[in-house]
Amino acid sequence: MEDQDQQDGGENPQHAAQSPQHAAQSALTLGAIPGATPDKWVSRWRERYPDFRLSVDYYDDAGQLARLQHGTADVGYVRLREGEPDLDKDQFSRVLLYREEPVVCAAQDHWIAAAEESVTWEEIAEEPFLEPAAMTPGQEPDPHEPLAGGELARAERIALEVVASGAGLLILPNSVARMLSRKDIVIRRVEDIPGYEVGLGWLKEKDSDLIQEFIGVARGRKPGSGRSAITPAATGAPKGSGKGSAKNTGAKSGTTSRTSQQKPRGKSSGPARSGRRPSSPKARRRR
The missing domain is CATH 3.40.190.10 (Periplasmic binding protein-like II)
Known part of the structure; x- marks a missing residue:
């Protein structure tokens, strides 16, 4: 997924005015449907936010909106046929992920x-x-x-x-x-027939920092983004650090740890080499 943070159009006023109950949410349930493959998002989430539990439950397409209304899932895949009525915008929020043939x-x-x-x-x-x-x-x-x-x-x-x-x-x-x-x-x-639109939907009245952050991860938001409502600091790690961080691995600076440069000891499969480069016959004659 490409990072679409620039297309979000600023902060969501409804999201900014959340209740303390929503802000304190510490676990999230994703309702997946046949054909959906959320594994990459789940891996990213669990790596970045280990203190915020994310569970994935699978269901058939039918009944997804009812599950969101009843709290069975906090956020879920919603597949709609192109040209069919969209979700009730007074009740639900939805972001489009992809179109399907x-x-x-x-x-x-x-x-x-x-x-x-x-x-x-x-x-x-x-x-x-x-x-x-x-x-x-x-x-x-x-x-x-x-x-x-x-x-x-x-x-x-x-x-x-x-x-x-x-x-x-x-x-x-x-x-x-x-x-x-x-x-x-x-x-x-x-x-020549309509395809399908697949997106993530959630109940507007249950919007939360956790849901917004998951939507960001699904849309390609990078770790430490300024738009993140939840950062690795919330898990006790400073922003920009943690598992997979470029600062942690040295990948950004191109450096390699001293330990990784050491050669293994023991028998060599090739001829032994001294630390001094052998001189050429021409050099020996000059001496």
């Missing part, structure tokens, strides 16, 4: 497999399509209960089994299709 999943022997990279909507519009929600009627998981990897996107997994039989096609976000990929399924990009 729609893909079609088909049986390996379907004619779509002959397409190298993509098909147009016009070419497949008359085909039968499957709706994942119809695959598991009345079997939706508890929206507030985290899911294990094998339980994620259960309806989509069942739909793909039907697709593999040749009974229909399935439109999915690219990351979800890749996560659920099977040898008997082909995946092709679909042109």
Whole structure:
């Protein structure tokens, strides 16, 4: 992610006027969804702010806004189809992370497999399509209960089994299709239809320094940024120090520690060398 601090447009007035309760928050829960890969952000957070616990729970797409409203997650991935109504701006804040292409999943022997990279909507519009929600009627998981990897996107997994039989096609976000990929399924990009917008959302009334700092990390904010509401100093370490700091490692100045320059002792695999450079025959004649 590129650093987008310059695009934030100044401090958020609502954020600046937080209550003491929000300022004192010491733990954060991220609600992830199928296809999301927050590992890099989580690693950065835990390295910079070990005193502020960050936990990640996975859920299906459906019910994400309800989880944010009920406090099941403090901040969460929100995937919306382009052109669909946005979040209620009176209740939620959202930052866009990336746009995702729609893909079609088909049986390996379907004619779509002959397409190298993509098909147009016009070419497949008359085909039968499957709706994942119809695959598991009345079997939706508890929206507030985290899911294990094998339980994620259960309806989509069942739909793909039907697709593999040749009974229909399935439109999915690219990351979800890749996560659920099977040898008997082909995946092709679909042109001329809306894609998906993926962002991070949170409840405005629960905005906090911790949420704002996590958003900054997700958008590429560097350690020690002047816009950081929480700094390594909050964990007992001075700003600019800590694990991975250039000042700690000498990476910024290009210096190397004396210990790392020492050669290992013991048997050498090559001929022994003295500390004096041998003289050439010409030099010996001059003597």
